[in-house]
Amino acid sequence: MRIPGVPPAELAELNRAQDRLSFVYLERCVIHRDANAITATDEKGVVHIPAATLGVLMLGPGTSVTQQAMMLLADNGATAVWVGEQGVRYYAHGRTLARSSRLIVAQAAAVSHRDRRLDVARAMYRMRFPDEADTRALTMQQLRGREGARVRRCYREHAERTGIGWQNRTYDPEDFDSGDPVNQALSAAHACLYGIVHAVIVALGASPALGFVHTGNERSFVYDIADLYKAEVTIPVAFDVAASGSTDIGSDTRRAVRDRAHDGAILHRCVRDIRALLLQPGAAGPIDEAWLDEDAGDDTLRLWDDDGAELASGRNYAGEVDF
Structure with a gap:
């Protein structure tokens, strides 16, 4: 059965975290989406912010955000952080971009x-x-x-x-x-x-x-x-x-x-x-650039075993063990 809604972007299509805007702080406005942009509307008008360029959207007092806006942020790997006046209090944050643990x-x-x-x-x-x-x-x-x-x-x-x-x-x-x-x-x-x-x-x-x-x-x-x-x-x-x-x-x-x-x-x-x-193995040592590869690591869901092995998920193991 097909899952309704727009499918999320593939990982390779997203901007890397280090290539994005650091943060945008908004307060006393309504936050929605227009195509692939986040919009912030108040009495002065509407501002468009490309979602793919955002690292974090800081939502201050008086902000209202729509479900469509949050979907767009999530699909583009951006994080929403709810903060207090002047941004000095933290309340909650959105989802992670990572696929691997x-x-x-x-x-x-x-x-x-x-x-x-x-x-x-x-x-x-x-x-x-x-x-x-x-x-x-x-x-x-x-x-x-x-x-x-x-x-x-x-x-x-x-x-x-x-x-x-x-x-x-x-x-x-x-x-x-x-x-x-x-x-x-x-x-x-x-x-x-x-x-x-x-x-x-x-x-x-x-x-x-x-x-x-x-x-x-x-x-x-x-x-x-x-x-x-x-x-x-x-x-x-x-x-x-x-x-x-x-x-x-x-x-x-x-x-x-x-x-x-x-x-x-x-x-x-x-x-x-x-x-x-x-x-980095042994954080006290020199940095090995190979360990910093953003695309390294398998994000396949597996099952842990107490002997240290990892088994394929999505299958039934009832016939392979004695109860």
Whole structure:
């Protein structure tokens, strides 16, 4: 029997995650579809956004989205993320682009093994400060100390560069407006980065919850990966916006992060870094480009067996075993 509706696009027909727009944030509008474009309608008119070019559509307060629009996003491998005012709260996300479970199986195996988890954590810290001494023998306590000192130094350098008085990172997640301009900008910038990273993780078929440095939260791995880029992307953007005298910190910061994410090819790097961390045997070693092949891995549905074998699905095995 033929399944009704338009069949989804073949995987080979879709744009790769790293070739898409980083994110588009919408609020107070009706979201629908027109052919292969997402439309956003408000009192000012209609904006068309090609669905195949989207990485993540961030849906803020006052948005209404139709079933047809969500179908189009899903068929094109884009991710919808429902967020709060200024994009600083995460509520839910859409489906994954991946057809294979290869990444999430590798992620679960690594996060469940102490030594492998430590290897991945060390590799993440090496990505954050590549010019410092080798991290392969450091404990998590030592790594956290180094990272804390690096972040503190980063804040101080950008405060001096922009002439902004800086005390420390203080904010109330329940009250965006309670922070000073630079802390508001940091919150808005980090939220955008989390949305980008979350979209890439989900699109690739990994789990946002299985973190290596962060743990216990549904977005632990999002925070792990986002931390790789904060010193380069969101921290300088936040200080620049705060120093500009902006009267709309949230909107100006989102636009600045969007421009920086595009100019710095963050999507491409994010895809490559996630694959390197999860698929590279022994994450502490050099990257083997063959392991980063986006088309590698079989997406055929199979049955697991306790001897380690994988059996063909879609057949009845009742006659092959004794009950």
